[in-house]
Amino acid sequence: MNDYKGKVVVITGAANGIGKELARQYAAKGAKLSLADIDVENLSGLEKDLKASGVEVSTAMFDVTNYGAMEAFAQRTFATYGTVDFFFNNAGVISVGSIWDQPLQDWKWLMDVNVMGIVHGIKAFVPAMIKQDKECRIINTASIAGLLTVENSPAYVASKFASLSLTEVLELQLQDAGSKVKAHVICPAVVATDLNNCLRHRAKELYNPEDPYYQTEDYKKRDAVVQSSMKLGLPVEKAVEIIIEGIENDQFYILTHPVYNLAIVARANGIVEGIRPAKVKR
Ligand SMILES: NC(=O)c1ccc[n+]([C@@H]2O[C@H](COP(=O)([O-])OP(=O)(O)OC[C@H]3O[C@@H](n4cnc5c(N)ncnc54)[C@H](O)[C@@H]3O)[C@@H](O)[C@H]2O)c1
Incomplete structure (x- = not known):
């Protein structure tokens, strides 16, 4: 699996951040790429740069919450390359807020992209990956927020616990099926990417920027935490090296x-001891 010449790597959320860097690093190792994102401008720019350096790449612009579009992406990828070796279900978004004040539509957006987007990727790609009857990988991006509860982003934490646990179940079911497909789950802590700017692609029907909650001190304070922490995150190049090595x-x-x-160990201990959660300490 670790010789990438001619291998096919598929990535959702490939136009920015971790997805873009995965594309760059796998391309440098000799892989062919099938990339998807909702961000037409940045994905087109990446495609142009990769093609200019001789990389075989195809792209698809769609929203991972649209299952029909994900299916079409899978069909087009298999039609183009005949195989998939690595499929990264990576697209994701974040929101912040207090559970009892945050607009319900923030929850719907996060669950649709971070959970259903992954489910759509599994349903569209995994049956054909199993049929290949060769070793290949599906890699879902959760977060450290799928292993530890942090107080700023309830919908994000809930969506990442869901994406982590559904990947555990996926792995168990792949084992049960005697499949050669293996699953992985990526759990980064803060990485310096564009995640803090994800509102720009939010579907209009799922977003009312005039909602009074977004004018509150509570929202502004929580958003400021995300904006400032992203700048101090691990460089994305380093994070992706760790991911590929893993x-x-x-x-x-x-x-x-x-x-x-x-x-993480303290959380597990706290659960069996019945202790009330406390803020995460490093
Ligand atoms: N950056 C971090 O600190 C961090 C930490 C833990 C987990 N993650 C996870 O890593 C993944 C990648 O995020 P990132 O940090 O690179 O952020 P990013 O914003 O730089 O990249 C995410 C990409 O997903 C795309 N995207 C968003 N919604 C989409 C949709 N509905 N359909 C298709 N594409 C969509 C965006 O356009 C963007 O290109 C996400 O799942 C995120 O939750 C990031």
Whole structure:
């Protein structure tokens, strides 16, 4: 699996951040790429740059919440390359707020993109990947927020716990089926990407920017935490090196920030001891 010449790597959310860097690093290793994103401008720019350096790449512009479009993407990828070796279900968005004040539509948006987007990718790609009857990988991006509860982003945490647990179930079912497809789940802590600017692609029917909650001090304070922390995140190049190495080493859970390991163990201990959750300490 670790010789990438001629291998096909598929990535959703490939126009920016972690997805874009995955595309660049796999391309540098000799892979062919099938890339998808809702961000037409940045995906087109990436496609142009990759093609200019001789990379075989095809792109699709769509919203991962649209299952029909995901199916068409899978069909087009298999028609173009005949195979898929690595499928990254990576597209994701974040929101912040207090649970009892945050607009319900924030929840719908996060669940649709971060959970159903992944389910759509699994349903569209995995049956054909199983049929290939060769070793290949599906890699879902959750977050450290799928292993630890942080207080700023309830819908994000809930969506990432869901994407992590559904990937665990996927792995169990692939094992049960005797399939050669293996699953992985990526759990990064803060990485310096464009995630804090994700509102720009939010569907109009799922967003009312005039909602009074977005004018409150509570929202502004929580948003400021995300805006400032992203700048201090791990460089995306380093995060992606860790991710690729984790896949090569056949790690199921791929964590990028060992500084949180103690907190993950403390959470597990707290659960069996029945202790009330407290803010995460490093
Ligand atoms: N950056 C971090 O600190 C961090 C930490 C943990 C997990 N993650 C996860 O990593 C993944 C990648 O995020 P990133 O940090 O690179 O952010 P990013 O915003 O730089 O990249 C995410 C990409 O997903 C695309 N996207 C968003 N909604 C989409 C939709 N509905 N359909 C298709 N594409 C869509 C965006 O256009 C963007 O190109 C996400 O799942 C995110 O939750 C990021």
